[in-house]
Amino acid sequence: MIARKTLVALMAAGFVSTALAGCNTVEGAGRDIQAAGSGVSHVATESEEELEKATE
Structure with missing residues (x-):
């Protein structure tokens, strides 16, 4: 037992x-x-800002 x-x-x-x-x-x-999602979000934001500057 x-x-x-x-x-x-x-x-x-x-x-x-x-x-x-x-x-x-x-x-x-x-x-x-x-962390990976934050990195992707950061890169997307930077790319968007660069696009906006290029189109001005």
């Missing part, structure tokens, strides 16, 4: 560890995507 409880506890700990690692991975990916 103790062996079964130990196995269940180890499985639960493994699941929680995997879930927490996944959250960190998703959070990091979200930050990367946000």
Whole structure:
């Protein structure tokens, strides 16, 4: 009976560890995507400003 409880506890700990690692991975990916979006937005703004100056 103790062996079964130990196995269940180890499985639960493994699941929680995997879930927490996944959250960190998703959070990091979200930050990367946000940074990429900010970079694209910045370049688009610069391009728009240069176009406006060229057409004046």
